[in-house]
Amino acid sequence: MTGSMLPMAAEPVPCVEERCPAPCCDLHEVPLLDADIERLVGATSLPAESFVEASDGWRLLRGAGVADDGCVFKGDVGDGKGCTVHKARPAACRTYPLVLADDGHARRDEHCPHTHAFVAPPEIGADLRALQARLESERGRRVEETAR
Numbered sequence: 001m002t003g004s005m006l007p008m009a010a011e012p013v014p015c016v017e018e019r020c021p022a023p024c025c026d027l028h029e030v031p032l033l034d035a036d037i038e039r040l041v042g043a044t045s046l047p048a049e050s051f052v053e054a055s056d057g058w059r060l061l062r063g064a065g066v067a068d069d070g071c072v073f074k075g076d077v078g079d080g081k082g083c084t085v086h087k088a089r090p091a092a093c094r095t096y097p098l099v100l101a102d103d104g105h106a107r108r109d110e111h112c113p114h115t116h117a118f119v120a121p122p123e124i125g126a127d128l129r130a131l132q133a134r135l136e137s138e139r140g141r142r143v144e145e146t147a148r
């Protein structure tokens, strides 16, 4: 992974400042790295099976991207809704609302109502490409292992 892979702006980020109800955690599938799963198991003491969905070699965060459901880790934070595993959240959540466009560059996801309030570091495009490559490599390894 190149660059920081850290949130786009110093805390507090717009999510907190704007008291956003985190629609992003309902709308988007979140692919997981093996390292994300390991970190979340360590942070929550939950078995991986309780928050990971396996799909065609991918590992996806359970509930995220399912409109009526939402990420299993979205819950009550302060007096609103937010991420209950913020410090251990997956790499894909750390880079959002900057996402990889089809042309390989970073773009702002317009589903985030405050997308233009995030500061994008200069290396974000490289970070997103590296993350995508790592996710695809891990998926490829799992598919190969299943085929053996």
Ligand code: SF4
Pocket (backbone or CB within 6 Å): 014, 015, 016, 018, 020, 021, 022, 023, 024, 025, 096, 097, 111, 112, 113, 114, 115
């Ligand atoms: S990333 Fe955007 S949609 Fe998600 S919680 Fe933050 S401000 Fe809201």
Ligand code: SF4
Pocket (backbone or CB within 6 Å): 022, 024, 025, 030, 061, 064, 071, 072, 073, 074, 075, 082, 083, 084, 085, 086, 089, 090, 093
């Ligand atoms: S891990 Fe946290 S930031 Fe990521 S989708 Fe779930 S609730 Fe949202």
